[in-house]
Amino acid sequence: MKILVTVKEVAEAEDDFDIDGLDIDERYLEFDLNEWDEYAIEEAVQIKEDGDDVEVVSVTIGPERAEETIRMGLAKGVDRAIRVWDDAFADVGMLDPKTKADVLSAVVEDEQPDLVLTGVQAGDDSFGATGVTLAETIDFEWGAVVNALDLDAGAGVASVHRELEGGIEELTDIELPAVLTIQTGINEPRYASLRGIRQAQSKPLDLHELDDLGLEESDLESPLSRTAMYEPESEGDATVFEGSAEETATELASLLRDVGVVEG
Amino acid sequence: MSDVLAITEHRQGELRDVSSELVTVGSELAAQQGGELHLGIIGGDVDAFAEELSLEGVETIHTVDHGDEFNHDVYTQATAQLFGDIDPTTLLLPNSVNGLDYAPAVASELDIPLVTDAIAISRDDGLEVTREMYGSKVETTVAVDAEVAAVSVRPAEWEPTEAAGDPAIESFDADIDEDAVKSTVTGFEEVAGGDVDISEANFLISIGRGIEEEDNLPLIEDLVEATDATLSSSRPIVDNGWLPKNRQVGQSGKVVTPDVYLAIGISGAVQHVAGMKGSDTIVAINTDPNAPIMDLADYAIVDDLFDVVPALIEALE
Ligand SMILES: Cc1cc2nc3c(=O)[nH]c(=O)nc-3n(C[C@H](O)[C@H](O)[C@H](O)COP(=O)(O)OP(=O)(O)OC[C@H]3O[C@@H](n4cnc5c(N)ncnc54)[C@H](O)[C@@H]3O)c2cc1C
Ligand SMILES: Nc1ncnc2c1ncn2[C@@H]1O[C@H](COP(=O)(O)O)[C@@H](O)[C@H]1O
Numbered sequence: 039m040k041i042l043v044t045v046k047e048v049a050e051a052e053d054d055f056d057i058d059g060l061d062i063d064e065r066y067l068e069f070d071l072n073e074w075d076e077y078a079i080e081e082a083v084q085i086k087e088d089g090d091d092v093e094v095v096s097v098t099i100g101p102e103r104a105e106e107t108i109r110m111g112l113a114k115g116v117d118r119a120i121r122v123w124d125d126a127f128a129d130v131g132m133l134d135p136k137t138k139a140d141v142l143s144a145v146v147e148d149e150q151p152d153l154v155l156t157g158v159q160a161g162d163d164s165f166g167a168t169g170v171t172l173a174e175t176i177d178f179e180w181g182a183v184v185n186a187l188d189l190d191a192g193a194g195v196a197s198v199h200r201e202l203e204g205g206i207e208e209l210t211d212i213e214l215p216a217v218l219t220i221q222t223g224i225n226e227p228r229y230a231s232l233r234g235i236r237q238a239q240s241k242p243l244d245l246h247e248l249d250d251l252g253l254e255e256s257d258l259e260s261p262l263s264r265t266a267m268y269e270p271e272s273e274g275d276a277t278v279f280e281g282s283a284e285e286t287a288t289e290l291a292s293l294l295r296d297v298g299v300v301e302g
Numbered sequence: 303m304s305d306v307l308a309i310t311e312h313r314q315g316e317l318r319d320v321s322s323e324l325v326t327v328g329s330e331l332a333a334q335q336g337g338e339l340h341l342g343i344i345g346g347d348v349d350a351f352a353e354e355l356s357l358e359g360v361e362t363i364h365t366v367d368h369g370d371e372f373n374h375d376v377y378t379q380a381t382a383q384l385f386g387d388i389d390p391t392t393l394l395l396p397n398s399v400n401g402l403d404y405a406p407a408v409a410s411e412l413d414i415p416l417v418t419d420a421i422a423i424s425r426d427d428g429l430e431v432t433r434e435m436y437g438s439k440v441e442t443t444v445a446v447d448a449e450v451a452a453v454s455v456r457p458a459e460w461e462p463t464e465a466a467g468d469p470a471i472e473s474f475d476a477d478i479d480e481d482a483v484k485s486t487v488t489g490f491e492e493v494a495g496g497d498v499d500i501s502e503a504n505f506l507i508s509i510g511r512g513i514e515e516e517d518n519l520p521l522i523e524d525l526v527e528a529t530d531a532t533l534s535s536s537r538p539i540v541d542n543g544w545l546p547k548n549r550q551v552g553q554s555g556k557v558v559t560p561d562v563y564l565a566i567g568i569s570g571a572v573q574h575v576a577g578m579k580g581s582d583t584i585v586a587i588n589t590d591p592n593a594p595i596m597d598l599a600d601y602a603i604v605d606d607l608f609d610v611v612p613a614l615i616e617a618l619e
Contacts, residue, residue, distance in 0.1 A: 050436070050437075051436045051439050053589065053591070055592075062436065062440065132444070135406060136410065136415065136416070158402070161437065162435060162436055163435050164418075165418050165419075166397070166402050166419065168406075170402070170403065170404070170406035170410075171406040171409070174411055175410055179375075180374070181374075181485065182399070183403070197488075201554050202313070202399045202400070202490075202554075203398065203553050204556075205547070206313075206492055207493055208372075208490055209487065209488045209489045212485045213484040219402070222537065261446060261447045261448040261451075262415055262444055264442050264445075265430070265444065266443040268442075269440055270438075270597070272596075272597055276586070276596055276597075276599040276601060276602040277600065278601075278602045279603050284613045286613075287613035287616070288613075290610075291617035291618050293601060294529065294562065299529070299531070299561055299562045300529045302618075
């Protein structure tokens with residue numbers, strides 16, 4: 039069995055940042071493995087460890103910088119990684135879920151996985167749509183916001199829990215091949231061991247350009263474009279306690295007494 | 303034409319709030335487009351739901367009497383067929399968990415662009431959608447260069463429509479291809495039970511990822527003890543297994559409305575805020591003055607929790 043895990047390197051804004059045009063100035067961004075994808079990787083690696091003959095391949099659409107993040111996946115047990123990039127991506131205004139799904143579908147075509155795991159959402163642009171868009175594009179079945187997975191590869195069924203709102207989970211049987219979007223908390227992601235980190239250096243990490251995937255620059259065109267980015271107007275009128283920790287703590291303590299939730 | 307089609311949501315026999323919120327955003331948008339608002343109701347007790355959703359601004363309600371509960375394959379097919387029949391300019395879907403499970407499939411199948419998690423929508427020259435990025439630290443506008451498009455709408459962002467209206471109610475005979483239904487909902491399970499009910503507490507001290515390590519939790523527990531408060535948390539703390547599920551505040555946890563909600567090291571992600579924004583008094587302790595929780599807080603301390611919390615315990619003693 040082959041499992042394809044989609045892995046994104048996401049950007050996180052520092053506490054203080056400036057916006058430069060349509061994005062946060064890169065100086066104020068830190069890059070990391072997307073939290074949801076960390077759980078997707080772990081789920082795939084656990085399936086591999088529980089079964090015979092399971093290969094876990096990761097795919098990332100991202101610039102060379104992303105290789106550090108990709109290696110983190112390899113260090114945690116991914117067998118092989120694919121990075122998709124091309125100069126053409128640098129000019130794309132908005133890499134929306136449909137465009138990403140079209141690119142990823144070309145990788146699925148090459149790799150023929152039985153199961154694709156994605157994250158529920160990317161922590162930076164939070165579309166929450168790439169996995170299910172991909173499923174429809176490649177004609178796989180799917181399930182979104184999965185927080186428990188029991189795979190019966192023989193029967194070709196994934197029994198999942200989908201985490202709904204308000205502490206309710208939906209139990210669903212999904213026919214394979216399928217795309218599942220993985221929710222945090224489904225497992226306990228491991229830390230990469232030193233041995234894992236060392237091994238990751240020699241695992242295959244292949245670059246695919248558009249040509250290699252049979253795609254063209256025009257495939258990256260999207261009807262969506264970002265036209266502005268700004269800090270939201272603060273609706274809040276919070277009273278900010280100023281001063282040393284002792285001073286602010288004293289003010290907070292008297293607030294709590296005034297409101298009446300603590301005695302004294 | 304220039305109509306809007308909005309697909310409503312229900313679960314276990316009840317309409318979900320987002321349905322009447324979709325009426326609000328849908329009728330506003332329909333007016334801007336010079337068209338009408340159509341609602342789709344798929345599955346469940348469609349007649350009762352249609353009656354409940356006979357609200358101001360709705361022109362026509364289309365009921366699809368198929369199945370009891372949400373199934374993404376059925377919803378995808380039925381929505382696509384309704385779309386084909388009504389021929390709207392804009393398709394509105396809820397950005398709920400079930401919305402995440404079918405909105406992208408519908409848009410992909412119809413080959414129309416999808417913008418997710420909208421917090422504002424307008425149409426002037428073209429469709430423009432406002433959405434957040436970077437954990438709600440910034441807002442962006444997205445322009446849609448297409449005749450027709452789908453937008454998924456953030457729950458609890460628009461006021462629900464309550465005024466009654468008089469829409470036409472029509473039954474729509476969707477032709478569901480059962481062979482293409484490859485997922486089966488076998489049941490529901492309630493999690494987060496147990497002895498503590500954080501939604502009953504009048505003073506919640508809630509801890510987030512700012513606590514960094516499980517070994518630091520006793521510091522917060524000391525504060526909880528000193529104040530006789532109840533301990534709750536954001537999701538990562540529960541995901542890490544440091545606290546049980548019944549302590550989680552938010553969209554997939556509990557909705558709480560205490561007198562005081564003290565958020566320590568919590569950024570205020572939208573799914574967290576969904577569970578606590580109704581609190582009477584919100585206090586935030588956070589090193590980041592730009593954290594979204596600051597917009598919601600009545601009182602704030604911009605400082606390190608590892609300095610403030612010990613000082614607070616002392617000040618209370
Ligand atoms: C479908 C779905 C459902 C979800 N449901 C929920 C839910 O029910 N509940 C929920 O909470 N989340 C939920 N989430 C997750 C949510 O998106 C966020 O990831 C989560 O709320 C972040 O938790 P946090 O604020 O503790 O962590 P972070 O966002 O990482 O914030 C940590 C904060 O701590 C501050 N901080 C760091 N160090 C210190 C210090 N020393 N002193 C003071 N402050 C410090 C930082 O400035 C930051 O603001 C859901 C997500 C999805 C996709
Ligand atoms: N650039 C990318 N490369 C690889 N996978 C991605 C990329 N963007 C998104 N994904 C996957 O799609 C999921 C959902 O992302 P999104 O729809 O952008 O919120 C992520 O958790 C990833 O698994």
